[in-house]
Amino acid sequence: MLLPLLLSSLLAHISVAVARPQSYAVWAADSAIKRGQGNGLDSSGKPTVSYEHGELQWGLRQLYEKTGNKTYYDYIVSAANRIVDVNGVIASAYKPADYSLDPVRTGPTFLYLYSQTKQAKWKTAADAFRGQLNGQPRTGEGQFWHKLRYYNQGWLDGIYMGDIFYAQYTKDFQSTNTTAWSDIASQFTLIYKNTLQKPGSANYTGLLYHGYDYSHTAVWASPDRGHCPEIWDRALGWFFMALVDILDIFPKTHSGYASIQNILKDLAPHLRDAADPQTGVWWLVMTQPGRAKNYFESSGAAMFVYSLLKGVRLGYIPDADGSIVKAAKKAYQYIVANWVIANSDGTMNWMNTVEVGSLSGNGTFEYYVGVPLVVNDLKGLAAFLLASLEYERL
Ligand SMILES: *[C@@H]1O[C@H](CO)[C@@H](O)[C@H](O)[C@H]1NC(C)=O
Ligand SMILES: *[C@@H]1O[C@H](CO)[C@@H](O)[C@H](O)[C@H]1NC(C)=O
Ligand SMILES: *[C@@H]1O[C@H](CO)[C@@H](O)[C@H](O)[C@H]1NC(C)=O
């Protein structure tokens, strides 16, 4: 048992030495670009208004700022041009009447391009998303529903999808709109309050369940608080990324800033402690560590590394003893050793990202572990680009 293991890790290291480039961030981005990922089109060549494209563009923009290589900027522009026409109309794949927060995640790209070019079409497109948020259905406490058809449901994912855009739009065009700033902060504090796993719960992590149903009617809703039964790594990953990204945008002078930062400060040590002690990475279903069929999932791990390293770098997360950065580094090293594969054409493959995780079903452990893994899934690959950008700054 031991010998084949040793041999395979030895072989893995040899191929590492031969094939790996200087920057994993560049490698991840170039591989995605070479495959045409995140280019504004779906697999059948039709325009798609996709949050994972928005996530990749967030990373490409930082890579452009770091390297000055205009290839990355041009790729963002061409992808965004495929989903916004000359008049600023968003492609019909976007269905405003669905009131889904997911497509809104492309909004930060529109705002970025407006800031760079001042072309009115990007503002027009951003206005459409801002209009959606004005009519977004809400729970009785004011939380945006994830979609119109997910009645009264707040999901962690939705914070990343909707609120970075909401904040950047407010900063750019309505910076004194305190109603908007308070609303943005309350999207974070409401989801935190309603999904936080309480001490004394079985398999206590101190982290956040995937989502909740304010009306307690979903099949998975707990009778006491309406939350779903499991903590899903990627949903928490989206939320962590939202926490570290929003603090760059949110005004320090508004009390919501401290509320958001306090959530991050509270959760970060729990996230550190939830990592598997041996590998340093995290289980797909974080509430069921080590259970048969559970596994270490790569998109969540990459999102956590990005969030922890960025949070400490910018002083959002205190790390006096260095244990947060140490945990993130350990996870990152596991990630590159296990989930990054060199291809003969010079690109890399990204492994072990789960295709989806939704609360449209029964929300059980069996559901989450039954969803297939996808090679080069952009949600994970883009997160790896972000994690690598942070790791390579250390
Ligand atoms: C910019 O990035 C592209 C894509 O990776 C690469 O082909 C090109 O050589 C880079 N340009 C410079 C000046 O580094
Ligand atoms: C300020 O934000 C609130 C909440 O999003 C919105 O209803 C209102 O229209 C905004 N005010 C202005 C002047 O745009
Ligand atoms: C606690 O974790 C164990 C190990 O993964 C698992 O078998 C058990 O079902 C979990 N308990 C609950 C209530 O989730």
Ligand SMILES: *[C@@H]1O[C@H](CO)[C@@H](O)[C@H](O)[C@H]1NC(C)=O
């Ligand atoms: C929940 O759904 C999964 C499929 O997504 C199924 O395998 C499992 O049996 C269901 N569990 C319950 C309790 O309905």
